[in-house]
Amino acid sequence: xxxxxxxxxxxxxxxxxxxxxxxxxxxxxxxxxxxxxxxxxxxxxxxxxxxxxxxxxxxxxxxxxxxxxxxxxxxxxxx
Amino acid sequence: xxxxxxxxxxxxxxxxxxxxxxxxxxxxxxxxxxxxxxxxxxxxxxxxxxxxxxxxxxxxxxxxxxxxxxxxxxxxxxxxxxxxxxxxxxxxxxxxxxxxxxxxxxxxxxxxxxxxxxxxxxxxxxxxxxxxxxxxxxxxxxxxxxxxxxxxxxxxxxxxxxxxxxxxxxxxxxxxxxxxxxxxxxxxxxxxxxxxxxxxxxxxxxxxxxxxxxxxxxxxxxxxxxxxxxxxxxxxxxxxxxxxxxxxxxxxxxxxxxxxxxxxxxxxxxxxxxxxxxxxxxxxxxxxxxxxxxxxxxxxxxxxxxxxxxxxxxxxxxxxxxxxxxxxxxxxxxxxxxxxxxxxxxxx
Amino acid sequence: xxxxxxxxxxxxxxxxxxxxxxxxxxxxxxxxxxxxxxxxxxxxxxxxxxxxxxxxxxxxxxxxxxxxxxxxxxxxxxxxxxxxxxxxxxxxxxxxxxxxxxxxxxxxxxxxxxxxxxxxxxxxxxxxxxxxxxxxxxxxxxxxxxxxxxxxxxxxxxxxxxxxxxxxxxxxxxxxxxxxxxxxxxxxxxxxxxxxxxxxxxxxxxxxxxxxxxxxxxxxxxxxxxxxxxxxxxxxxxxxxxxxxxxxxxxxxxxxxxxxxxxxxxxxxxxxxxxxxxxxxxxxxxxxxxxxxxxxxxxxxxxxxxxxxxxxxxxxxxxxxxxxxxxxxxxxxxxxxxxxxxxxxxxxxxxxxxxxxxxxxxxxxxx
Numbered sequence: 001x002x003x004x005x006x007x008x009x010x011x012x013x014x015x016x017x018x019x020x021x022x023x024x025x026x027x028x029x030x031x032x033x034x035x036x037x038x039x040x041x042x043x044x045x046x047x048x049x050x051x052x053x054x055x056x057x058x059x060x061x062x063x064x065x066x067x068x069x070x071x072x073x074x075x076x077x078x079x
Numbered sequence: 080x081x082x083x084x085x086x087x088x089x090x091x092x093x094x095x096x097x098x099x100x101x102x103x104x105x106x107x108x109x110x111x112x113x114x115x116x117x118x119x120x121x122x123x124x125x126x127x128x129x130x131x132x133x134x135x136x137x138x139x140x141x142x143x144x145x146x147x148x149x150x151x152x153x154x155x156x157x158x159x160x161x162x163x164x165x166x167x168x169x170x171x172x173x174x175x176x177x178x179x180x181x182x183x184x185x186x187x188x189x190x191x192x193x194x195x196x197x198x199x200x201x202x203x204x205x206x207x208x209x210x211x212x213x214x215x216x217x218x219x220x221x222x223x224x225x226x227x228x229x230x231x232x233x234x235x236x237x238x239x240x241x242x243x244x245x246x247x248x249x250x251x252x253x254x255x256x257x258x259x260x261x262x263x264x265x266x267x268x269x270x271x272x273x274x275x276x277x278x279x280x281x282x283x284x285x286x287x288x289x290x291x292x293x294x295x296x297x298x299x300x301x302x303x304x305x306x307x308x309x310x311x312x313x314x315x316x317x318x319x320x321x322x323x324x325x326x327x328x329x330x331x332x333x334x335x336x337x338x339x340x341x342x343x344x345x346x347x348x349x350x351x352x353x354x355x356x357x358x359x360x361x362x363x364x365x366x367x368x369x370x371x372x373x374x375x376x377x378x379x380x381x382x383x384x385x386x387x388x389x390x391x392x393x394x395x396x397x398x399x400x401x402x403x404x405x406x407x408x409x410x411x412x413x414x415x416x417x418x419x420x421x422x423x424x425x426x427x
Numbered sequence: 428x429x430x431x432x433x434x435x436x437x438x439x440x441x442x443x444x445x446x447x448x449x450x451x452x453x454x455x456x457x458x459x460x461x462x463x464x465x466x467x468x469x470x471x472x473x474x475x476x477x478x479x480x481x482x483x484x485x486x487x488x489x490x491x492x493x494x495x496x497x498x499x500x501x502x503x504x505x506x507x508x509x510x511x512x513x514x515x516x517x518x519x520x521x522x523x524x525x526x527x528x529x530x531x532x533x534x535x536x537x538x539x540x541x542x543x544x545x546x547x548x549x550x551x552x553x554x555x556x557x558x559x560x561x562x563x564x565x566x567x568x569x570x571x572x573x574x575x576x577x578x579x580x581x582x583x584x585x586x587x588x589x590x591x592x593x594x595x596x597x598x599x600x601x602x603x604x605x606x607x608x609x610x611x612x613x614x615x616x617x618x619x620x621x622x623x624x625x626x627x628x629x630x631x632x633x634x635x636x637x638x639x640x641x642x643x644x645x646x647x648x649x650x651x652x653x654x655x656x657x658x659x660x661x662x663x664x665x666x667x668x669x670x671x672x673x674x675x676x677x678x679x680x681x682x683x684x685x686x687x688x689x690x691x692x693x694x695x696x697x698x699x700x701x702x703x704x705x706x707x708x709x710x711x712x713x714x715x716x717x718x719x720x721x722x723x724x725x726x727x728x729x730x731x732x733x734x735x736x737x738x739x740x741x742x743x744x745x746x747x748x749x750x751x752x753x754x755x756x757x758x759x760x761x762x763x764x765x766x767x768x769x770x771x772x773x774x775x776x777x778x779x780x781x782x783x784x785x786x787x788x789x790x791x792x793x794x
Binding site for chain 2: 002003005021024025026027028029047048049
C-alpha cells in the first residue's frame with residue numbers, strides 16, 4: 001500500500017498547508033509539507049497522496065550500499 | 080480474535096450491461112466489445128484486423144481507415160485535437176505500408192464552442208495535413224445541444240495507396256523477427272495527464288503527436304522486408320505487443336532496459352503509479368522485421384529527427400501464441416499482460 | 428530518479444540474493460504486509476532470485492482490497508446523488524460493491540472524479556461551492572495524515588460543502604489477527620515502510636516479543652525488499668525475534684510526530700470490518716465527534732446502507748497468507764481483472780491481480 005516517491009523541495013510557502021513545489025526528476029508537483037515543519041528547500045522528502053510523509057536521510061540512504069560492499073568483502077570474492 | 084477463514088466473503092462478479100469507459104481503453108474490455116458486438120454483427124476482414132483495411136479496386140490496393148478523436152483537454156502541451164485527428168489517421172494508413180492520398184473530416188460540435196477555438200483547431204488540421212503532404216477533401220458538420228458533446232469531436236477517414244509488392248500485416252510476423260520502436264515512449268499520455276484537473280503537475284514533457292508515415296516509407300523504400308507496423312497509441316507498447324502476438328500466433332520477449340523512456344515521463348509515472356509501457360504515444364511506430372535487418376532499419380530511422388531515439392526492444396520467438404514476456408532490469412522474467420482498460424493512477 | 432534507480436540495480440540485487448542463499452539453512456515463510464511490496468516483488472520477479480527455502484506470502488496491506496462491500500455500497504449511494512461530486516483515488520473506481528462499481532455509477536451520469544490527493548478534492552470544494560464534494564478516504568496509516576489535513580483545513584476555511592467517506596484501517600491489529608490464527612504459517616514479517624514512516628516502529632515491539640516473530644520494516648524497491656528478506660532470514664537463522672528497520676533512510680523509531688498529532692486531532696480508533704477477513708476490534712480510524720460535520724456517511728444518511736458479502740471467493744485466505752493466488756480454483760478462470768470475483772483481483776496491488784498480470788505463464792480460459 002502507500003505509494004511514496006522521493007523528491008527534492010524547490011520552494012515552499014509557510015501557512016497551515018505549508019504548500020511547496022517538489023521536484024521528482026524533471027517533473028514538479030505541488031504538495032503539502034505540513035508534516036515536515038523543519039524541511040527546507042534543497043532537502044529530500046517522500047511524498048504520498050499530496051503530502052510529504054517524512055524527510056529522507058541521505059547518509060542512511062548510502063548505508064544500504066555500504067552494507068552490500070561489506071557483505072561482498074566478507075565473501076572474499078564476487079559471487 | 081482469530082479470523083475464521085471459512086466465514087470469508089467476496090463480491091459477486093460484475094458483468095456489464097452498459098458501455099463503460101474501460102470499453103474504450105484499448106485493453107481487454109475493448110477487445111471483448113469488438114469481438115462480442117461489432118464483429119459478429121458487421122463481419123470481419125478475412126485477412127485479419129489491422130490499423131487499416133486494404134481493399135483492391137481497379138488493380139490498385141487502397142488502404143482505408145477511420146478514427147474518432149475526443150481528447151480532453153483539446154489543447155495539451157505539444158499539440159491539439161485538430162492535428163491529432165490528422166496525424167492519427169495518416170499514421171494508421173502508414174501502418175499498412177500505404178502512402179496517404181486524402182482524408183475526410185467530420186465534426187461534431189457542441190453549441191457554444193467559441194469560433195476562435197474552432198478556427199484554431201481547423202488551422203492546425205491544415206498545417207498537419209500540409210506537413211504530411213495530404214489533403215482534406217471532404218467533410219461533414221453536426222452541431223448538438225449544449226451538454227451533448229464535450230466541445231468538439233473530430234472523426235477523420237483516410238485513403239492511401241499501398242505500393243506494389245508491399246505487404247505489411249500482423250499475420251506476417253514470425254519467430255526471429257526483431258521488434259523496434261522509433262523513439263521514446265509515453266510522451267503523449269503524460270502530456271495530456273499533466274493538464275488534467277485533479278492530477279495536474281509541471282513537466283517539460285510535450286506530446287510526441289506527429290506523423291510517422293515518412294519513417295515507414297524510409298524502411299519500405301530501402302527494400303527492407305517489413306513484416307508489420309503498428310502505432311502504440313491507447314494501451315501503449317505493451318498492448319501492441321499483445322495484439323500482434325495474438326494475431327500472429329507467436330510469443331514475444333521484450334527487454335525492459337532496452338525500452339526508451341524519457342526521465343520526465345518515468346518520473347511522472349512514478350508519482351502516479353503508472354507503468355510507461357502502457358502509456359499512449361501519438362508519434363511513434365513499432366516495427367517487426369527479420370532480425371538480420373534490424374541494424375539497417377535502426378540506421379535508417381535514426382537519420383530522421385523523429386527516429387533519432389529508435390531502439391530494438393525485443394524479439395519474436397517460438398512459444399505459446401499471444402504470450403508476451405518482459406525481461407526485467409534485474410534479469411528476471413515476467414508476463415507483460417493486456418490491461419482491462421485504461422491505467423488508473425493509484426495510491427498503493 | 429535519485430533514491431529510486433539505485434535501489435533497482437541488478438548487481439546489488441544479485442549480491443543480496445547470494446547473501447540470502449548463503450544464510451539460509453532451512454525453509455522459512457515470510458509475509459510482506461504491504462500491497463506495494465507485493466507489487467514490487469512480483470513486478471521485478473524477485474521470487475526467481477530467492478533460494479527455494481524462502482517462501483513469500485502476500486499480506487493484507489492493500490487498502491483497496493480490504494475496504495468492505497458495505498462501504499463501497501455507501502460510496503455508490505453517495506456518488507449517485509444529484510449535486511454530488513465524488514472524488515477518489517483511481518484504483519477505487521473498479522472495486523465492486525454488492526452490485527456494481529463507481530465506473531457504473533459514473534456511466535449513469537454521476538460526477539465521479541479521479542484525484543491524486545485529498546487536498547485536490549478540497550480545492551474542488553472551493554471551486555464548486557454549489558456542489559457537495561465528497562472524498563473517498565480509504566487507506567492505512569500512511570494516507571491518514573493527508574486525509575486528516577484535508578478535514579482540518581476544510582474546518583479552518585469553513586467549507587460546508589466538503590466531506591469524506593472514511594474507511595481507514597491500521598496495520599498492527601491485522602498482524603495480531605494473522606499471528607493469533609491457529610492456521611498461522613508466517614515465520615516473519617516485512618512491515619510496511621511508509622506506514623512506519625508515519626507511526627514509527629514501537630507498536631511492533633510487543634507483537635514481535637509476544638509471538639516470537641521477526642518484524643523488519645522494509646521499503647519497496649527490489650534492493651530494499653531483498654535486504655529486508657536477508658534481515659528477516661538472518662534473525663530466523665540466529666533465533667532472534669526483533670523489530671529491525673531496513674528503511675532507516677525514512678523511518679524513525681518514533682515516526683512522524685506532526686503527522687501523528689494530525690491523525691489524533693481528527694480521527695479516533697474504531698472497530699472495522701475487513702473485506703475478506705471480517706471484523707477486527709479497534710482496527711480502524713473514524714472521525715472524532717468534533718469533526719462529525721465532515722462525515723459523508725452521516726451527512727448523506729447512508730450509515731445503514733450496505734449489502735452483505737457473498738461467499739464466492741477466497742480472497743480472505745489470500746489476504747491472510749493461507750492460500751497462494753494461483754492455487755485458487757477460480758484464478759484466471761472464473762476470476763480475472765475484467766470480471767473479478769474478489770477485491771484482491773481488482774486492485775493493481777492485490778495479490779491475485781499482481782499474479783495475473785505478471786506471473787500467469789499458462790493461457791487463461793475464458794470466464
